[in-house]
Amino acid sequence: MMLSRISFLSGQAPRTLATSCIRATSTSSANSQVSQTTENPGSSLRPVRQEPGKVRMGFIPEEWFQFFYKKTGVTGPYTFAFTLSTYLVSKEIYVLEHEYYTGLSLMIMWIYGIKKFGPKVAAALDKEVDAYEASWNEGRKEQTNTLGEQISNEEKAQWSMEGQTMLVQAKRENVALQLEANYRERLITAYGEVKKRLDYQVEKQNIERRIAQKNLVDWVVSRVRSSITPDQEKQNINKCISDLALLAKA
Amino acid sequence: MGFGDYPAEYNPKVHGPYDPARYYGAADAPFGQVKLNEIGSWIARRNKTPSAFTGALSRAFWRWQHKYVQPKRAGIAPFLHVVFGSMALFYIMNYGKISHHRNYKYH
Numbered sequence: 559m560m561l562s563r564i565s566f567l568s569g570q571a572p573r574t575l576a577t578s579c580i581r582a583t584s585t586s587s588a589n590s591q592v593s594q595t596t597e598n599p600g601s602s603l604r605p606v607r608q609e610p611g612k613v614r615m616g617f618i619p620e621e622w623f624q625f626f627y628k629k630t631g632v633t634g635p636y637t638f639a640f641t642l643s644t645y646l647v648s649k650e651i652y653v654l655e656h657e658y659y660t661g662l663s664l665m666i667m668w669i670y671g672i673k674k675f676g677p678k679v680a681a682a683l684d685k686e687v688d689a690y691e692a693s694w695n696e697g698r699k700e701q702t703n704t705l706g707e708q709i710s711n712e713e714k715a716q717w718s719m720e721g722q723t724m725l726v727q728a729k730r731e732n733v734a735l736q737l738e739a740n741y742r743e744r745l746i747t748a749y750g751e752v753k754k755r756l757d758y759q760v761e762k763q764n765i766e767r768r769i770a771q772k773n774l775v776d777w778v779v780s781r782v783r784s785s786i787t788p789d790q791e792k793q794n795i796n797k798c799i800s801d802l803a804l805l806a807k808a
Numbered sequence: 809m810g811f812g813d814y815p816a817e818y819n820p821k822v823h824g825p826y827d828p829a830r831y832y833g834a835a836d837a838p839f840g841q842v843k844l845n846e847i848g849s850w851i852a853r854r855n856k857t858p859s860a861f862t863g864a865l866s867r868a869f870w871r872w873q874h875k876y877v878q879p880k881r882a883g884i885a886p887f888l889h890v891v892f893g894s895m896a897l898f899y900i901m902n903y904g905k906i907s908h909h910r911n912y913k914y915h
Contacts (some may be wrong), residue, residue: 603823603824603825604824604825605825605827605829605874605879607879607880608875608878608879609879610873610875610876610879610881610882610883610885611875611876611885613883613885616883616884616885616888617884617888617889617892618864619887648915649915650910650911650912650915651907653906653907653910653911654911655906655909656909657906661895672884676884680881682881687881691880727881741865
């Protein structure tokens, strides 16, 4: 830095430009970016693509202006450029021959062209850059999408498999329910059958008893009837008539 | 190190992919931070072979490439660098002839 400052003071333009040029490019972030990434092993050692370097007036590196700021403030670089050019022109170290005026007119045309068409050209080229990048990324994106879709399908399949196990469980429960219902139905059938038989027995016994009773009564009545003789009948009639007479008298 | 080889200090296992803008040797103090009385020894430590000069120019070229030409949305700056650089170069080359066009005898 000190040497380049001396060369600035001595006013030797080509050397100044050369040293500053080396400085300006050496302050580029390429090396610093790489040195940052060297701490991590593996693929992170790969250099990162940079953002374009900042320039003023279309081409002068920002670093050349920054170089002046510590000592001279923000107007320093412009003051330096102006004073140096007046020195070079007044001493005719820089000769204003015919090519100078050619260059001046060319520069005016260039500035007009760049200001007028630059933004449009930049927009068009940026669009192309984006399209190019998109076309490069397209395959990767498609693959990512496909893989994501496959993953979601797989998850869905696993989910439906879980549903299948639930379904099997439900079916088992259903079968158990059917078995239970069948068991209860048979139980009630057996109960009904047994009850029917018992009722039958009860009814049968009742009927038998009734018949036996009826037969016994019939038998007793017939025996009593057969034991009554005609004398007894006659006596009985007489008795009845006497009773009636007694009743009539009373 | 033969013609077209990588620098001898470059080791892919340590440094990763080759970066043509990077110096792989041991780093000395940057020229901007060298004190005036150390300049002699600093220059004496430099490798002054033709291949080292070529390497330095190549690294400078690739630093410029990485900074101004290779970025995704590079502007018009690199083209203007070439234009103004060649203007300066040809001015210096033709200075002997141009200096005859001086208009004033005394300055």
